[in-house]
Amino acid sequence: MGDTLNVGVIGAGKISTAYATTFARLPGVAMTRVADLDAGRAAALAGQFEGVRSGTPEELLAADDVDLVLNLTVPQAHAAVALAAIASGKHVYGEKPLAAGTTDARGVLDAAARAGLVVGCAPDTVLGTGLQTARASVEAGDIGTPLAATAFMITPGHERWHPSPEFYYQPGGGPLLDMGPYYLSALVHLLGPVRRVTGVTATPRATREVGSGPNAGTVFPVEVATHVTGVLEHTGGAVTTLMMSFDIWAGQLPRIEVYGESGSLSVPDPNNFTGPVRLFTAATQDWADVPDRAGYRDAARGYGVADLARSLRDGTSPRASGELAFHVLDVMERLLEAAATGTSLDVASTCVVPAPVPLSAVPEPGA
Structure with missing residues (x-):
């Protein structure tokens, strides 16, 4: 990765335009490709932004101009798309939840760790x-x-x-x-x-x-x-x-x-x-x-991806991390299990609380 993190979007549904619009105004992040099972929908999103190409998910995963896959598919497909991206040597940032269940989510995090890649996840x-x-x-x-x-x-x-x-x-x-x-x-x-x-x-x-x-x-x-x-x-x-x-x-x-x-x-x-x-x-x-005293000003969906790009340049952890998303998913899964069994349950996972965000305009090195 150079100074700019090139992002390929898989899933051109309702939320994708919000991400793409944010990327257009953020330094350090650029959307290069869009893919969707509906080719027309992918082309429609790509056509709104200069220099962005559309195609199939397979073409996007094989592309050299994609460093990170932004996974905007439905929850049931989150794990499969993330694993395919990791197998292609690309970082992943996904919409929430990280996967439909913790077993699949753990598989995503383990695969990324083995490949030396980073997983991020909404919400940002x-x-x-x-x-x-x-x-x-x-x-x-x-x-x-x-x-x-x-x-x-x-x-x-x-x-x-x-x-x-x-x-x-x-x-x-x-x-x-x-x-x-x-x-x-x-x-x-x-x-x-x-x-x-x-x-x-x-x-x-x-x-x-x-x-x-x-x-x-x-x-x-x-x-x-x-x-x-x-x-x-x-x-x-x-x-x-x-x-x-x-x-x-x-x-x-x-x-x-x-x-x-x-x-x-x-x-x-x-x-x-x-x-x-x-x-x-x-x-x-x-x-x-309480007046604003911390956080990214004027943030919008996509700032988590920009923060991940910052973390790659800094050698730190992204704040909207896969680790946090896994713990959140584990809490939700255990809560539903506790409700189904009429008991209280321990949550086996934990996570490091992400670093606070200083009051700043955009994610940048050292912030």
Whole structure:
């Protein structure tokens, strides 16, 4: 790899344009190729950007002008595409989750380690000013020792807006595996890894209906839990109450709040890069906004890839790492298992909490 990390995108679906648009304004990262099982869709994305070629996944994997494969396929294909990229000698950055299960995810990380390649994984929203400012506040002791947290994600379901929502309701999907990575990655940054979980799940509806696009009105089966409630014990002793649901129309619940011995912190939506961070302390007895003090300014999807490029130049670990993504997947898998068995379970994996992001415009060496 030279000064620029050349990226080949496999999977030209809805999220791919967001990544491609970000790459166009980021130094150190360039999109060179796009591939998709639908050749027309790949060509349409490539055609929006000068010098980008489209083709088949096999052509992309064999290309010399691709250093990293950005894996934007559906969750069930994440592991297979990642392994093919690694076998082709290319680094991998994937959409979340890392794989549909921890067995496949471990296979990806082990293959990369043997090949001397790096694996990164979304979400990279945790690298923006919202979550990083909240983390800086916790680490500065603004709320004292963290004792507990709450994390809520509620929606009536993605079939209302997504034209092909079936994969959200198949193995590898559901509210926990779909949205949980945003919340759990944020919680690891704020409170450290998770060592024990318990949970309860429900599937109130056996079918769903596509609400938009050419397949509107199509009814399809639900194969996963669509409401998940869990309790997470972090290695530092804090306890998080988590609720992820595709079954709730509306609520006035916080996205994430962290409660300490001397105050509380309101954390912005972890699906976004920015947002207000609010602090309440025993001394002030009032809520106040916390100014930005850490994170990549004006970040967007793709900053995790740029941070990985920075890490390759620095010889450090990427912040949106495969190791963190594996731990998050392990937590989610154990939580669902605990719910199915009516027990609490230890989480065997752990991870290093990623380095904090200094307040900066873009990922660059030394940052």
